Amino acid sequence: xxxxxxxxxxxxxxxxxxxxxxxxxxxxxxxxxxxxxxxxxxxxxxxxxxxxxxxxxxxxxxxxxxxxxxxxxxxxxxxxxxxxxxxxxxxxxxxxxxxxxxxxxxxxxxxxxxxxxxxxxxxxxxxxxxxxxxxxxxxxxxxxxxxxxxxxxxxxxxxxxxxxxxxxxxxxxxxxxxxxxxxxxxxxxxxxxxxxxxxxxxxxxxxxxxxxxxxxxxxxxxxxxxxxxxxxxxxxxxxxxxxxxxxxxxxxxxxxxxxxxxxxxxxxxx
Numbered sequence: 150x151x152x153x154x155x156x157x158x159x160x161x162x163x164x165x166x167x168x169x170x171x172x173x174x175x176x177x178x179x180x181x182x183x184x185x186x187x188x189x190x191x192x193x194x195x196x197x198x199x200x201x202x203x204x205x206x207x208x209x210x211x212x213x214x215x216x217x218x219x220x221x222x223x224x225x226x227x228x229x230x231x232x233x234x235x236x237x238x239x240x241x242x243x244x245x246x247x248x249x250x251x252x253x254x255x256x257x258x259x260x261x262x263x264x265x266x267x268x269x270x271x272x273x274x275x276x277x278x279x280x281x282x283x284x285x286x287x288x289x290x291x292x293x294x295x296x297x298x299x300x301x302x303x304x305x306x307x308x309x310x311x312x313x314x315x316x317x318x319x320x321x322x323x324x325x326x327x328x329x330x331x332x333x334x335x336x337x338x339x340x341x342x343x344x345x346x347x348x349x350x351x352x353x354x355x356x357x358x359x360x361x362x363x364x365x366x367x368x369x370x371x372x373x374x375x376x377x378x379x380x381x382x383x384x385x386x387x388x389x390x391x392x393x394x395x396x397x398x399x400x401x402x403x404x405x406x407x408x409x410x411x412x413x414x415x416x417x418x419x
Contacts, residue, residue: 260327265395267307277372278311279352283325285364292323295334356380366401
């Protein structure tokens with residue numbers, strides 16, 4: 150392999166640079182997942198031991214290299230045992246990637262069932278709700294306006310959030326990859342104030358407004374009438390039943406997933 154440059158006795162090639170970039174990207178991704186946890190402190194310690202081990206091996210210090218290798222092996226085993234939840238979360242994120250989904254059938258039934266059931270029960274009790282499901286693009290700026298939740302979507306959790314006496318019931322819930330990222334989020338309002346001659350309330354204008362700006366689908370439950378609506382691509386559908394809501398969500402998420410896969414392979418060909 151062609152040598153790019155030399156640092157002392159170390160020869161650096163293009164393959165070495167690619168290797169370093171890939172390892173750095175992997176370590177950075179792991180850090181973003183476990184940051185603000187106790188695991189991040191041990192993670193930094195592990196990285197320090199690995200870097201020292203590489204330097205010692207390059208300098209051919211055999212005794213010190215053996216000691217550091219033994220320490221790093223023990224540290225890795227302890228890291229795996231103590232931080233199984235973080236490792237499981239990393240594997241779940243890998244499994245949700247579009248490339249993996251291309252080879253494994255992606256079934257949105259679970260998430261759509263939960264949202265449809267939640268919307269139906271909230272509508273029966275005339276509890277207002279606004280749920281924004283992210284499709285291809287994140288809306289981190291919007292999520293940051295609310296309270297972080299970072300929890301798996303469940304019917305009981307959604308019903309608790311939108312219970313009228315809950316401090317989080319005002320505003321929107323942001324759902325991304327079957328995870329509730331945040332609640333009580335502030336959304337941009339649509340300039341449209343009427344739909345089929347009916348005046349739109351704040352929830353409907355907010356759900357419609359975010360659908361005009363981002364690749365999302367909004368589920369709105371009216372507090373006044375108990376009706377269920379969906380906003381997508383700046384269009385609003387009202388008066389939906391539980392089954393029709395489920396069907397719309399399934400079709401929308403399926404199309405979004407297919408577009409994401411096509412984008413990956415088109416990018417690879419270009």
